[in-house]
Amino acid sequence: MALPEYQSRELTAEDRLYIFNRATAGMSGALERWAKRAKSPMTDEEVAEALAFEIGQGGGCGPDRPSYDYNSSGLRIWGGWPYPDITKEKPLWSGAATIAMARQVYVIKTPEEFREPSLFDFAQEQQQNVQA
Numbered sequence: 633m634a635l636p637e638y639q640s641r642e643l644t645a646e647d648r649l650y651i652f653n654r655a656t657a658g659m660s661g662a663l664e665r666w667a668k669r670a671k672s673p674m675t676d677e678e679v680a681e682a683l684a685f686e687i688g689q690g691g692g693c694g695p696d697r698p699s700y701d702y703n704s705s706g707l708r709i710w711g712g713w714p715y716p717d718i719t720k721e722k723p724l725w726s727g728a729a730t731i732a733m734a735r736q737v738y739v740i741k742t743p744e745e746f747r748e749p750s751l752f753d754f755a756q757e758q759q760q761n762v763q764a
Contacts, residue, residue: 656737665686680707687702701715
């Protein structure tokens with residue numbers, strides 16, 4: 633028996649983002665926690681710890697959305713049309729790839745990328761405002 637068209641298509645970039653968001657921000661308050669985390673630099677270890685907390689273990693599916701499964705062990709996230717077979721399929725993200733995607737989606741900087749504004753920066757900004 634052939635699968636309905638919506639259950640046998642390739643994942644789009646939008647589908648992949650939906651899956652990642654459902655796996656990493658599905659719990660109540662998750663988006664607020666990610667926003668708070670993004671205000672400060674985080675090491676890869678800290679991002680991994682935050683992901684493990686948010687991911688947990690579970691999955692979901694729906695007739696008009698891609699199906700997904702996730703497990704905080706290894707920071708693994710699967711997805712597809714139809715429901716992914718996690719015993720046979722490779723995760724869409726796992727380990728370092730999940731950390732990199734979280735940095736991109738939630739705009740989390742590394743300590744090397746993050747720099748607190750200094751008084752010099754403030755003075756330069758004020759001077760530019762005066763000149764404008």
